[in-house]
Amino acid sequence: MLVNVYTMIFQLINVFILFYFLKRFLYKPLGDFLKKRREDLKSLFDEAERRKIEAEGLYKEYQAKIKNAHAEVRSIIEQAKQEAAALRQELIQKAKQEAESMTAQARGEIERQKSKAVSEVMEKAAELSVMIASKILEEKLSPEDHRKLIHRVIERMDERQWLQ
Helix, strand or coil: CCCCHHHHHHHHHHHHHHHHHHHHHHHHHHHHHHHHHHHHHHHHHHHHHHHHHHHHHHHHHHHHHHHHHHHHHHHHHHHHHHHHHHHHHHHHHHHHHHHHHHHHHHHHHHHHHHHHHHHHHHHHHHHHHHHHHHHHCCCCCCHHHHHHHHHHHHHHHHHCCCCC
């Protein structure tokens, strides 16, 4: 086996030239491309991480808002219940006052009707008494005595002595 030194040197020079061209036209652009790709991926991962942190912050914020909204809803419901209870008490009070007023009016009306009925009864009784008395005493009473008798009966009816 003979080795030719010139061929070997020529091959070594070819290998070095090949390495030089590979490095210059393949490895360097490929390395730059891979480096740029790594940087792009790193920036994408950093952006994704930033957005993830931002999303978690927003999620926590919305959770807090939801809790506050629930608390506010409960507060509004409680306030509405209190207002309804106050309104119910007010309506009950008004109804009681109206009932008392109507009762007082009814009692007043009953008293007026009672007084009117008593007056009418007394009037009729007086008329009947006078009529009975005049029939009994028709021959014995003069018209002047008749008037005096009627006036005395009316005065007694005003005093209500005859009812006692």
